[in-house]
Amino acid sequence: MSLYPPLNVRIVTPRLELHGASDELLERLAPLVRAGKADSDPAPYDDPFWAYEPDPDVRVNKWLQGIWRGRGTVTPDRWRLHFVVMVDGEPVGMQDLIGGEFDTFGTVETFSWLSSDVRSNGLGTEMRSAILHLAFEGLGASEAGSEAGMGNVGSNGVSERLGYERNGTSWATCDGKPDLGQRWRLLRAVWEANRRDDISMSGIDECRATLGLSRR
Template identity: 40%
Template sequence: MLVDHFPLLGLRLTTPRLELRLPSPEELAALADVAAAGIHAPDTMPFLVPWTDRPPAEVARGVVQHHWQTLGQWTPDDWELDLTVFHAGEVIGQQTLSARHLAVLREVRTGSWLGARHQGRGLGTEMRAAVLHLAFTGLGADEAVSSAFADSHASRAVSRKLGYQDDGVERRVIRNSLTVDHRMRLTRKEWERHSRVPVTIEGLAPCLSMFGVPV
């Protein structure tokens, strides 16, 4: 079976309302459709790479290509896990966990997006809590970092709710304009203090060497 050669296909995170895992081809198509239907208002850009500034068909194709690219380029020292998020069996968005030299640095980074009609229901907090549990409990991370632009109020609110602290700013050029990127950092201690969402991890053991974690 393919999962025997690529065990990440068997990794699954569950929370009270959500399931996070790698998608089947049909589910990847559904994820592309969600992105093409819209993630944010046209007058805003929450991403460092403005990948949604394209026609819907190109946005959808980009989701598919990026998914394949990250899996194809995976190494234990440099990886990006793009998990599809399901709510009541429906694809609603994507939650990313990534790291470089995790075994040495013990640091992960998170990123995510939700389809516009699924926002405002606390699902963004729950899906990030799921991958933080994977990082701290399953992979032995010491810190997690994230960032959001000044006008990305929902993302910054999620970070604060989960215990992140301010970690400086960077000046960026987005759509040919100055944008201030606010970095945030979550330590293991603060994660333990703020962790409230129950998370179940399945299929992790066969994946540990792929994450660069000593078995």
């Protein structure tokens, strides 16, 4: 058990588990980042700008610093929870949940990556389902958003599969260059109509207190 409650959160589905991204798990995941297995074509938005870094050691450092920054800047107005995706006890990627003025709006965003050798096998959909369970069931969210470049078939495919509706487009940068993105949103009522009963969670109450959630 960690002293820091978000690191004790676990979400368990029949295919995978999300574990709070402890340093021990990050060390086990680092070889995939070092080997370039977090990369993709087309590249995702600049959210994980570390993935474009060509030097493997610098890439790992930037990746770690981003996660530690997220851990160290949690406030009720802005937070980001980082999870390591575990399949058969092995780390294969990350799934993040991001809240901005969550107590007021109840909206969350997600971000994820999977090791390139395990993509297109349904795991992306499964880990998004797991994090949506935390958002809606665990934290009381009212809406989940997602955004990905038009050519990002994996991310857009996950959103479509899980019942998100298209929510316009917006510009973002991808490796420093402008790229038009597809925005998606999943309303709570749609999630409820399709909610799964085979996903379990632990460590939620202590995590809620760390995030300063009061009204939901």
